[in-house]
Amino acid sequence: MTSGSRTRATMADLAKAAGVSPMTVSNCFKHPHKVQESTRKKVLETAAAIGYVPNLIASSLASGNSRMIAALVPSLRNSNYANTLKGLGDYLHTRGYELLLAETDHAEREEKVLQSLLGRRPAGIVLTSGQQHSQRSLELINHSGVPVVETWHDAQPHLDMAVGFSLFDAARDIATMMVRKGLRHIGWAGHDKPESARYLQRQRGFQKAMEEAGLRSDLVFLVPESAGFAGGRLAMEALLAKEPQLQGLCCVSDVVAAGALFDCMRRGWRVPERFSVAGYGDYEIAAEVPPGLTTVNTNGAEIGRTAGEMLLQKIETGRVDAVTRRVPYQIVIRHSL
Incomplete structure (x- = not known):
């Protein structure tokens, strides 16, 4: 490519510039845990230098596999949910997945968001337990076949999988x-x-x-x-x-x-x-x-990380070791009591 060109850099361009195979480039974005850190760093730095951006949507349509996890939370004001999203997002990043966030503070909003998200073919969905689901939302989730983890919940009944505490x-x-x-x-x-x-x-x-x-x-x-x-x-x-x-x-x-x-x-x-x-x-x-x-x-970050583990195990192997997992809470004693 010449300087100032508006031609999009391809995977082949990046592989040649970084001195690696196209498969290594692919793994750097899709399966980073399979690539040595030094190699991945070199590929990412080269990608930034030549302006390469992977077309993840096209890739997911071609393979039938998405690298996107959707998380729906009832409020962004709540620090517990923020910590959960942080733990979830950090874990997904290490495995080459991306987090898409939506605020759904009532059942009608959740239904509309689910309709939109499922059209984007997410690999998995994280919900917050205790949120009321409309009948239409339940039908959308059940018919999609997408793995779902409900957070802040550790008991039956649940839609698919659950993690949290009482x-x-x-x-x-x-x-x-x-x-x-x-x-x-x-x-x-x-x-x-x-x-x-x-x-x-x-x-x-x-x-x-x-x-x-x-x-x-x-x-x-x-x-x-x-x-x-x-x-x-x-x-x-x-x-x-x-x-x-x-x-x-x-x-x-x-x-x-x-x-x-x-x-x-x-x-x-x-x-x-x-x-x-x-x-x-x-x-x-x-x-x-x-x-x-x-x-x-409440160990919100650990709840998020565990939700990510459960989802990816289900996505990548078709099964999960346990459909419910407990992340214990601790009472922190200070001087107000």
Whole structure:
């Protein structure tokens, strides 16, 4: 090619320029784990120099195999999902697959996205458990034959495969910890999304812990997910009006929990001496907000990586060692409890 030419560089051009075979070039983009790192680096650097871009769509149409994995998440505001996507994307990249992301915050949106994505022939799909699926979405998934992993879920029933942990158990465990600290008047600050099984499972886990301890399980207040940090203040105001002796708050997320800590500061309440707060998610703010938030670390990145492993095993071998896999959560103890 001459300088300034608008002719697209071909695989043969790249192979010649890099001094390797066309098969090696192909493997660098499709199966990078099969190529020595030094060779792959040389090929990629040469590709950048000559402007070579692989036509992955044409390749997938010719072979019937796509290198694209589609991930659908209900919200991009949630750090748990961001970590999951990071773990998934990093793993797929090492195996020569690419991640296509879509936000589907309700069933109708999910159905439209699935129709569009399946037309692009993805190799696999990652969904978020707890999201309500329309009947049409279920039909599209079942008829496509595309492998599917549901994340944040580790039990039957599931569409195909699942990875995660029990949201119920995680909430019950941290609420039980509050009880064991001697608290007797504990509230739950949740989100007002009745269609979300994820939030409902956590609320039920909290309530089960209260019932097992013989305590009130009705101290529940649900705030809009969009309220952000203000959700903690709103929950405290509502629950203190309902129970003036309120001693602690168990929260659906670290964002809501941080908002409750901010409200304690405004009130001049010492934490945890006057009031205790527990969160969920172990977001970055949990370690930074005074006095340090006790919370549930959900291992989102590991859930994403495991989902990628399961999908690629199913895609490349037609089977999977286990259709459900558990990634354990940990309770991170700081000074808010």
